[in-house]
Amino acid sequence: MASIDTIEDKSSVPCLVLEDLSIDFGGLRAVDGVNLTIKPGERRVLMGPNGAGKTTLFNLVSGIYQASRGRILYFEKDVTGLPTYRRAALGIARTYQITNLFPSLTVSENILMACQALERTKFVMFRRLSSYHRLMDRCNDLLKEFDLWEKRNELVKNLSHGYQRQIEVAMALAEKPRLLLLDEPAAGLSSAETHALTLLLKKLDPSITILLIEHDMDVAFEFAEKITVLYQGKFLTEGTKEEIKNNPTVQEIYLGAE
Amino acid sequence: MKDLLASKTKIAGLILAFLVLLVMPPFYTSYWVTLFTQMLIFAILAMSLDILLGYTGLSSFGHAGFFGSAAYVVAILSTRYKMGFLICFVSGIALNIVISTIFGLLVAHASGVYFLIITLALGMVLWGLAFRWVSMTGGDNGISGIARPDIGLPIALKDPLTFYYVILVFFLISLILMAIFVRSPFGHSLKGVRESESRMQVLGYHTWFHKYLSYVATAAFAGLAGALWAYFNGFTSPYDLDLTASIEIILMVILGGPGTLIGPALGAGIIVFLKNFISAYTQRWLLILGTIYILTILYAPQGLMNLIKDFLKGGQKETKAGERS
Numbered sequence: 006m007a008s009i010d011t012i013e014d015k016s017s018v019p020c021l022v023l024e025d026l027s028i029d030f031g032g033l034r035a036v037d038g039v040n041l042t043i044k045p046g047e048r049r050v051l052m053g054p055n056g057a058g059k060t061t062l063f064n065l066v067s068g069i070y071q072a073s074r075g076r077i078l079y080f081e082k083d084v085t086g087l088p089t090y091r092r093a094a095l096g097i098a099r100t101y102q103i104t105n106l107f108p109s110l111t112v113s114e115n116i117l118m119a120c121q122a123l124e125r126t127k128f129v130m131f132r133r134l135s136s137y138h139r140l141m142d143r144c145n146d147l148l149k150e151f152d153l154w155e156k157r158n159e160l161v162k163n164l165s166h167g168y169q170r171q172i173e174v175a176m177a178l179a180e181k182p183r184l185l186l187l188d189e190p191a192a193g194l195s196s197a198e199t200h201a202l203t204l205l206l207k208k209l210d211p212s213i214t215i216l217l218i219e220h221d222m223d224v225a226f227e228f229a230e231k232i233t234v235l236y237q238g239k240f241l242t243e244g245t246k247e248e249i250k251n252n253p254t255v256q257e258i259y260l261g262a263e
Numbered sequence: 264m265k266d267l268l269a270s271k272t273k274i275a276g277l278i279l280a281f282l283v284l285l286v287m288p289p290f291y292t293s294y295w296v297t298l299f300t301q302m303l304i305f306a307i308l309a310m311s312l313d314i315l316l317g318y319t320g321l322s323s324f325g326h327a328g329f330f331g332s333a334a335y336v337v338a339i340l341s342t343r344y345k346m347g348f349l350i351c352f353v354s355g356i357a358l359n360i361v362i363s364t365i366f367g368l369l370v371a372h373a374s375g376v377y378f379l380i381i382t383l384a385l386g387m388v389l390w391g392l393a394f395r396w397v398s399m400t401g402g403d404n405g406i407s408g409i410a411r412p413d414i415g416l417p418i419a420l421k422d423p424l425t426f427y428y429v430i431l432v433f434f435l436i437s438l439i440l441m442a443i444f445v446r447s448p449f450g451h452s453l454k455g456v457r458e459s460e461s462r463m464q465v466l467g468y469h470t471w472f473h474k475y476l477s478y479v480a481t482a483a484f485a486g487l488a489g490a491l492w493a494y495f496n497g498f499t500s501p502y503d504l505d506l507t508a509s510i511e512i513i514l515m516v517i518l519g520g521p522g523t524l525i526g527p528a529l530g531a532g533i534i535v536f537l538k539n540f541i542s543a544y545t546q547r548w549l550l551i552l553g554t555i556y557i558l559t560i561l562y563a564p565q566g567l568m569n570l571i572k573d574f575l576k577g578g579q580k581e582t583k584a585g586e587r588s
């Protein structure tokens with residue numbers, strides 16, 4: 006409960022602020038001077054055609070890439086230069102567009118890896134992991150919550166794509182994040198699976214701030230109050246569903262106008 | 264049914280190991296007792312590399328360097344300074360921890376082929392020291408005359424059978440320690456590093472530090488094996504820590520099955536046996552070693568232990584080790 010209280014205390018403080026954020030790959034400026042402010046508990050969708058810099062932006066916020074220019078403020082703390090694992094410890098979690106799990110481990114081993122990631126006990130060398138009942142309980146709760154209980158002893162690589170996407174989200178949530186970056190969680194899912202995932206995302210703790218990259222218009226419009234559109238690494242526009250739908254530039258570049 | 268078969272095989276394996284290692288040795292000829300002693304020492308060494316290779320997913324080409332440097336510490340302290348068993352033994356492991364905490368700063372940044380190359384280079388540094396620092400190490404001649412230690416037992420350790428049982432105790436302690444280690448929260452995190460380092464970082468693991476600690480732990484256990492080896496052999500030479508020795512250890516792990524602990528111990532037994540057996544007939548031991556290596560890669564890339572596991576699970580096609588490479 007403590008974490009929720011602190012978020013409420015700081016409700017005036019934005020969860021994430023990007024200031025003039027840019028990154029160059031050689032001659033290519035993949036993200037170009039993006040400014041963005043996201044309130045705590047907000048659900049925001051990032052949209053844009055291929056190469057718009059959405060995933061690169063996620064990589065900048067989660068710390069995979071270091072920004073060439075600009076700042077990243079997370080609850081007013083400058084995290085621009087922090088390494089990835091430090092940002093995770095501050096409560097920034099993410100999923101991958103291309104599934105990035107531990108393929109030769111079982112489902113429960115995968116979830117456990119996320120459960121213990123921010124615990125001090127992860128350095129304990131001479132006591133069995135299975136003797137930490139609190140971690141095991143938390144892992145089992147997540148397995149049930151995400152409908153993975155039946156599959157818990159299967160190797161992740163033997164599971165279907167749909168299950169793997171579910172594990173991606175479960176692992177990100179296992180750490181009780183304050184900011185969750187979801188990179189196309191519905192990529193490659195059937196429409197039934199996408200629907201299930203959307204329901205799941207809607208059920209998440211409202212105090213978690215969520216930034217979602219999504220190509221699927223239906224999912225995007227159903228999920229978010231506000232949508233930001235990127236185009237060729239630059240901020241194009243942001244607004245409500247209706248505003249984005251009716252924006253002529255967006256229609257032209259994203260929806261493909263005549 | 265399959266579970267039953269698996270547990271039956273497990274029990275059969277345990278009974279077999281119990282008989283072969285604990286009950287039968289008094290009836291072996293002294294040649295076989297000595298051979299089994301050697302197998303157990305290399306089993307500790309192979310298991311220590313398995314922590315790095317099988318669990319953390321980093322293949323080291325310089326593992327014999329740690330094995331050899333602990334052996335040299337024991338050799339130098341016991342022959343030149345007449346130190347007792349405990350000091351020699353602890354110093355051997357302690358020096359390895361010191362070396363690996365320094366080397367670790369360099370190697371923990373690397374992974375894959377780069378890790379291989381940098382550990383190869385550092386292993387050669389240790390070899391170079393043993394070979395060139397003649398005043399201390401005796402150079403190519405090595406150091407001979409390491410006496411079996413007096414560890415306060417009523418019976419003399421000169422007797423091969425007694426020495427064998429002492430080594431068996433060390434082996435069992437190492438096995439238990441390493442088995443708990445790989446099942447610990449930290450051991451679990453190493454598997455994550457092996458599977459996807461980028462995901463681990465995003466989850467909040469400082470993967471560099473995990474690789475670093477894993478490297479040090481590996482070196483410490485290799486030092487334990489090295490110290491025992493010096494007492495067993497009574498002699499150390501630069502050949503204990505050259506590249507061929509490192510490759511032999513890797514082969515033991517790969518043959519036995521990376522990521523299983525028992526597998527590499529089994530692999531060590533097989534390689535030590537073959538080495539002794541074949542070298543009685545031919546000088547071309549390395550040729551045979553190469554052939555075994557090729558056959559393993561072709562027909563059992565996941566190693567014997569994983570092959571058995573998969574067989575017991577019943578036709579589930581797993582290519583654990585193959586995918587890890």
